[in-house]
Structures are given as C-alpha cells and as structure tokens.
Amino acid sequence: MTIGIIGLGLIGGSMAIDLKRRGFCERVLGVESDPVSAEAAAKMGLADEIVSFERCVDGSDIVVVAVPVGTASKMVPDILDRFKAAGAADKIVIDVCSTKERIGLETKYHPCRKQFVSTHPMAGTEYSGPWAAMPNLFDGRACIIADAAESSPAALKKIEDLYNVLNMRMLYMDSSAHDLHTAYVSHISHITSFALALTVLDKEKDEKHIFDLASGGFSSTVRLAKSNADMWVPILTQNRENILRVVDTYIRKMNLFRDAIDSFDEDAVRELIGEANRIKKIIR
Amino acid sequence: MTIGIIGLGLIGGSMAIDLKRRGFCERVLGVESDPVSAEAAAKMGLADEIVSFERCVDGSDIVVVAVPVGTASKMVPDILDRFKAAGAADKIVIDVCSTKERIGLETKYHPCRKQFVSTHPMAGTEYSGPWAAMPNLFDGRACIIADAAESSPAALKKIEDLYNVLNMRMLYMDSSAHDLHTAYVSHISHITSFALALTVLDKEKDEKHIFDLASGGFSSTVRLAKSNADMWVPILTQNRENILRVVDTYIRKMNLFRDAIDSFDEDAVRELIGEANRIKKIIR
Numbered sequence: 001m002t003i004g005i006i007g008l009g010l011i012g013g014s015m016a017i018d019l020k021r022r023g024f025c026e027r028v029l030g031v032e033s034d035p036v037s038a039e040a041a042a043k044m045g046l047a048d049e050i051v052s053f054e055r056c057v058d059g060s061d062i063v064v065v066a067v068p069v070g071t072a073s074k075m076v077p078d079i080l081d082r083f084k085a086a087g088a089a090d091k092i093v094i095d096v097c098s099t100k101e102r103i104g105l106e107t108k109y110h111p112c113r114k115q116f117v118s119t120h121p122m123a124g125t126e127y128s129g130p131w132a133a134m135p136n137l138f139d140g141r142a143c144i145i146a147d148a149a150e151s152s153p154a155a156l157k158k159i160e161d162l163y164n165v166l167n168m169r170m171l172y173m174d175s176s177a178h179d180l181h182t183a184y185v186s187h188i189s190h191i192t193s194f195a196l197a198l199t200v201l202d203k204e205k206d207e208k209h210i211f212d213l214a215s216g217g218f219s220s221t222v223r224l225a226k227s228n229a230d231m232w233v234p235i236l237t238q239n240r241e242n243i244l245r246v247v248d249t250y251i252r253k254m255n256l257f258r259d260a261i262d263s264f265d266e267d268a269v270r271e272l273i274g275e276a277n278r279i280k281k282i283i284r
Numbered sequence: 285m286t287i288g289i290i291g292l293g294l295i296g297g298s299m300a301i302d303l304k305r306r307g308f309c310e311r312v313l314g315v316e317s318d319p320v321s322a323e324a325a326a327k328m329g330l331a332d333e334i335v336s337f338e339r340c341v342d343g344s345d346i347v348v349v350a351v352p353v354g355t356a357s358k359m360v361p362d363i364l365d366r367f368k369a370a371g372a373a374d375k376i377v378i379d380v381c382s383t384k385e386r387i388g389l390e391t392k393y394h395p396c397r398k399q400f401v402s403t404h405p406m407a408g409t410e411y412s413g414p415w416a417a418m419p420n421l422f423d424g425r426a427c428i429i430a431d432a433a434e435s436s437p438a439a440l441k442k443i444e445d446l447y448n449v450l451n452m453r454m455l456y457m458d459s460s461a462h463d464l465h466t467a468y469v470s471h472i473s474h475i476t477s478f479a480l481a482l483t484v485l486d487k488e489k490d491e492k493h494i495f496d497l498a499s500g501g502f503s504s505t506v507r508l509a510k511s512n513a514d515m516w517v518p519i520l521t522q523n524r525e526n527i528l529r530v531v532d533t534y535i536r537k538m539n540l541f542r543d544a545i546d547s548f549d550e551d552a553v554r555e556l557i558g559e560a561n562r563i564k565k566i567i568r
Contacts, residue, residue, distance in 0.1 A: 124499075142496065142497065144497065171496060180491070181493070181494050181496070182497055184484050184487050185484060185499060188480065188483065188484075189506070190501065191541050192505055194537075194541065195560075197560040197561075197562070197563040198540075198556065199468070199472065199533045199537050201559070201563065202533065204566075207464070207468075210465050211469060211566050213406060213455070213462075213469050213470065214469040214470075215408075215469060217410070218469045220473075220504045220505070221477060221504070221508060222563055223504060224501050225560045225561065228561075229554045232553075232557055233550050233553050233554050240545055240546075243545060244542065249483045249487075250479055250538070253478075253486075254531065254535055256482075257475050257478065257531070262524075266517050269513075270517050272482065273478055273512075273516055275482060275485070276482050276485070277509065277512075278481070279506055283502075283510075
C-alpha cells in the first residue's frame with residue numbers, strides 16, 4: 001500500500017515514520033508546501049519521495065491531510081473531487097485536525113463523502129515542523145473518529161486498521177460533541193498558556209531577571225504557549241463559539257479568585273481551591 | 285549536628301531525607317502537628333524522633349520551619365524568643381516559605397534577627413504530606429535567600445552549606461523583589477490552573493465524558509490544581525497585592541484573546557500568539 005501524507009510536520013511526519021517502519025505501507029509519498037520543511041523532510045527520510053499534491057493524490061491508496069485546519073477543510077473536498085474525476089472509488093482521504101465540525105460541513109454533501117474519514121489523533125507536543133516528528137508519538141493515546149456513519153464501512157475499517165498500527169484507542173462521536181469537548185480539555189489550555197506567557201513577558205520588560213525564579217510549575221503551565229500560530233489561529237476561529245463559551249466561564253472563575261483574594265476572604269479562597277482539587281480524581 | 289524540622293511534609297520531609305543521608309547532620313528531630321502525618325512520617329523514618337515543638341527547638345542546632353506561611357510567620361519569632369530566653373546565640377532558624385515579605389516584617393526588629401535566615405528552596409510537586417517527600421527533590425533547583433544582610437555572616441554561611449548539600453544554586457534578593465517575581469512565575473500559575481480545573485469540572489456536571497479527550501497539554505496546564513489549600517490560602521493572602529496586579533494583567537490578556545476570537549480578527553489572534561511564542565527563548 002502507498003500512503004500519501006500532505007504536510008510533513010509533527011503529526012504527518014510522525015505518522016510517516018511509524019506507518020512505514022511498522023509495515024502498514026510499503027511506500028510514503030509526501031507533500032510539503034514549505035520549501036525549507038520539504039528539504040528537511042527529504043533529508044530526514046520522512047517520505048520515500050516528496051511529490052506534488054496531484055501526484056500524491058493520484059498515487060496513494062490513502063491520503064492523510066495533515067495541514068492546519070483552515071487549509072484542510074478546503075483541501076479534503078478538492079481531494080474527493082479528484083477521486084471522483086479519476087473514478088477512484090477505493091481511495092480514502094482522512095484529516096487529522098483538532099476541530100471537526102467545519103470539515104464535516106464542507107464535505108457533508110460531497111458525492112464521495114463515504115471515502116472520507118474524519119479523525120483526530122490526540123497526540124502531539126508544543127513543537128512543529130518535520131523537526132518535531134518522532135517515532136511512537138501516538139502509542140496509547142486516544143483517536144477520535146468523528147461522524148463515523150458518514151464514511152463507508154470499508155473505508156472506516158481501513159482507517160481503524162491504520163490507527164491500530166499506531167497503537168491508538170479509538171473513540172467515536174459526532175463532530176459537534178468533539179468540538180465542544182476539545183474546547184474544554186485542549187483548546188482552552190492553549191489560550192490560558194498564551195495569556196500567561198503574555199503576562200510574564202510584559203513584566204519582563206521592566207524586570208529582566210523575572211525568569212530566574214521560574215519554577216517547574218510555571219514551565220508546565222506555560223509550555224503550550226510555544227505552540228504555532230499557523231496551527232492555532234484556524235482552530236480558534238473554527239471552534240469560535242465553543243471556545244468563547246469556555247473562555248467566558250474561565251474568566252468568571254478567575255474573577256471569583258480575584259475577588260476572594262481582594263476582599264481577604266480566606267474561606268472563599270479555600271473553598272475554590274478545595275473544589276478545584278477534585279481534578280485529582282480525574283487527572284493522573 | 286542535629287537538625288530540627290517542623291512540618292514533615294513535601295519540603296520538610298524531603299530535606300530530612302537528603303540532609304541525613306548526605307551526612308550534613310547526624311540526627312533529625314521532627315515535629316508534626318497532624319497525628320496521621322506524624323505517624324506516617326515516623327513509620328517512613330523521615331526523622332530519628334518525632335518530638336514536641338519545644339524539644340525540637342531546644343535540641344537542634346538548626347531549626348527548619350517547613351509549615352504553611354501563615355503559621356511560619358508567627359512561629360519564627362516564637363523560636364527566636366526561645367533562642368533568646370535560652371541564651372542560645374549559635375542556633376539558627378530558617379523558613380522555606382513561598383512568600384518572604386511578611387515573615388521579613390514579623391522578624392525585622394527581633395533582637396535575634398541575625399539568627400534567622402529567610403529562604404525559599406524552589407522545588408516541589410503538586411503533592412503534599414509526608415507521602416510526597418522524596419530524595420533528590422532539590423538537586424539543581426534555585427534557592428532564594430531573602431534579605432541576606434539581615435542574617436549574621438556565620439548563620440548565612442551555615443545555611444549556604446546546608447543548601448549546597450542539597451545541590452541548590454543560591455540567588456540573593458530582598459524579600460519584596462522575591463514576592464513580586466514569584467507572583468509572576470509561580471503563584472499566578474497556580475491560580476490559572478485552579479480556574480481551569482473549576483471551568484472543566486463545572487462542565488463535567490452535564491457532560492460526563494468530557495475528560496475522555498483530555499490531552500497531555502491539558503494535564504500539564506491543570507496539574508497544579510491538585511495543590512493543597514492549607515499551603516496556598518496563606519500564600520495568596522500574604523502576597524495579595526502582587527498577585528492582584530498579576531491576575532488583573534492576566535485577565536486583560538485573556539480578554540484580548542477573547543475579543544480577537546469573538547470579532548473573527550485572525551490577524552490579532554496571530555499577533556497575540558506570535559508574541560506569546562517569545563516564551564520559547566526563555567523556557568526550555
């Protein structure tokens with residue numbers, strides 16, 4: 001089998017590594033629009049060949065679209081068009097994006113919708129580009145399959161096989177549930193980290209040594225602020241309504257803390273912390 | 285030498301382990317007011333003996349006060365009183381608290397002020413109690429010595445030796461700079477984590493499976509929300525003014541994000557993320 005991977009960054013590149021070495025495919029065709037990344041990916045051997053978009057779609061059995069979600073939601077319908085024009089009824093395209101509703105809408109009435117499987121492998125780091133690709137990235141993590149009933153059983157089965165090779169555990173939900181849940185347990189974390197970084201960087205302008213005291217706890221809460229704008233701008237735009245709801249709740253909670261501290265209300269602070277501590281039972 | 289450690293939790297217990305096994309002291313006298321923790325500490329052998337406050341102060345060359353900062357800022361002057369009453373001019377007391385201004389004020393005019401060294405070993409985890417104590421906790425981390433000129437050179441030297449045995453790198457600053465800096469690079473992180481936990485836990489009441497999708501990024505930003513109220517209520521109270529300033533800046537930054545997302549202003553979102561990304565150059 002030949003896998004085409006469009007976008008050889010953290011996710012696409014890491015998939016390329018494991019799908020090849022674990023024998024899921026014989027050949028990987030890679031597409032990378034950024035010339036520097038393309039050269040790096042070629043040098044690292046992430047793909048057997050770096051090809052054009054057209055050659056990739058025409059020459060692959062499964063096409064993986066691993067580009068930011070704004071581009072992906074336009075690219076998947078184009079690929080389905082090309083499948084249709086070529087009469088390639090057995091080919092499959094998947095995306096790997098962090099928001100699912102928009103891409104679901106963009107493909108909903110496409111005559112080849114059944115050849116598309118909407119997936120979100122929930123793995124990653126705060127780094128990006130082919131340099132960030134690594135083996136074993138997906139092992140043991142969750143992979144969401146969104147709107148599975150919209151894909152053909154055969155396509156779905158093949159993609160489940162692919163994610164089984166990556167050792168992912170599959171979860172099934174519709175795309176609107178996906179986008180709501182990820183707003184709470186992934187997207188908001190990035191915004192809180194970005195805001196934290198901005199807060200401290202602002203202060204650093206006057207206090208040069210402020211980071212000398214940065215603790216492990218600080219690094220852990222701020223590390224997502226390294227995340228890439230090309231990836232996150234479209235996520236925040238596409239999942240706008242869910243995210244606004246979470247951000248508003250979050251700002252309300254921050255204000256509860258603020259006011260309790262401001263009014264020296266130790267009991268209220270204690271109660272808020274006690275309530276937050278319930279997270280212990282849920283997160284390791 | 286005999287070290288007295290008052291409070292055998294994460295910090296006190298971990299100090300006890302390494303100071304003893306690395307040969308800095310022959311004997312550790314422990315004080316633990318909570319009976320369950322006292323029994324656990326005794327069973328784990330964190331101290332050679334669990335004793336009363338008075339026996340600990342009278343029988344130790346160096347007393348380490350490792351209790352929450354509200355209690356510590358009252359306890360240190362009591363210990364200095366007891367040194368004075370006993371004419372014990374060579375004994376030393378240190379605290380290990382995360383806020384330094386208040387304890388500095390409480391001891392400022394004490395006739396035995398020079399026997400007190402105000403320290404903040406910046407190491408820890410989100411866990412607490414004797415169960416959280418571990419070897420090597422302090423290795424390679426920063427330790428702040430606040431208002432070093434207020435301590436006698438001999439006392440200071442002995443405490444630098446103690447922290448050298450714990451492999452800490454010393455930083456010197458006055459207590460008000462310390463409290464400002466820790467508000468930015470430690471205390472705010474805890475509040476953002478608490479608020480994040482509260483936000484998601486609230487939603488979990490309606491959406492039972494919301495944590496199924498919790499990513500590594502989420503765990504990393506929320507882990508500090510497990511932190512203990514007994515420790516954090518007094519920190520947030522004592523460092524109130526610095527913390528309110530940071531929280532207000534932080535809420536402003538969150539609102540910038542919120543408004544940029546709300547008004548579909550992708551350029552503004554991109555700019556905010558790009559600015560936040562500067563954290564890359566600072567935090568590993």
